[in-house]
Amino acid sequence: MGTGNLSADGIDREADFIAGRTLECVKCELANANFKRLKLIGVDLSGANLRGANFHRANLSGANLTGANLRDANLNLVDLRKANLRGADLSQALLYKADLSGADLTGANLTDARLQKSRLSRANLTSAILNRAIAYEARLAGANLTRASLVEINLTRGNLRGADLTGAKISNARLVRANLGRAKLVDAQIRGSDFYFADLSRADLSGSRFSGVRLEGAGLSDTKIDRATVDRSIMPSGKYVKTGTLAKALNRE
DSSP states (O other): OOOSOBOTTSOBHHHHHHTTSOSBOTTOBOTTOBOTTOBOTTOBOTTOBOTTOBOTTOBOTTOBOTTOBOTTOBOTTOBOTTOBOTTOBOTTOBOTTOBOTTOBOTTOBOTTOBOTTOBOTTOBOTTOBOTTOBOTTOBOTTOBOTTOEEETOBOTTOBOTTOBOTTOEEESOBOTTOBOTTOBOTTOEEESOBOTTOBOTTOBOTTOEEESOBOTTOBOTTOBOTTOEEEEEEOTTSOEEEEEEHHHHTTOO
16 A cells, blocks of 8 residues: 655655554655554654544554644544654544553644543643543543643543643633542633532642633632632532632632
């Protein structure tokens, strides 16, 4: 299934990679290729075009996918533990129950990705874009989401315990019954989002701004709320607060 991408010595790199003769195919054209259930541990596909490729149940642990185009790719049930996906395009990708524990997704684009029940524990998602991603019951415990964009993401029942969301943009997001215990949301901008019965106990909300947010039933015991503000939001008690500090809204001043 060569595509004519020849190396300096005339070798068809795509054909060699697909045949399993090499683990390196940097910047290769592999759109819509089928890698279902293959063992691809430690492969180098950095900068490769893998749009629409099928990696269902493949093992890509430790793989280098830096800057790769994985738009529309099928990554359901894939093992991507400790893989390098910095700057990769994973928009509209299927990642159901994918294991990305410890993976580096710095600056990755996960817009409209399907991440239901995926594992992203301790993953680095610094400055990643997760707009409109469906990630209910996703496991993000200890993940780094510093400055990440979480616009219209669905994290219902997600586990973000101990995650770092410092400076994250959380807008029109759904975090119903999510676990954010001990999470760090310092200086986070949180707008129009639903935290109904979410667990925010012992979270650090210092300097965060809640605007148009539903916190009804949410657990906020032992949270750090210095400089945190709130406007047009519903508190855990069901009380509507027009504007003020979060401390005052929670009767902690």
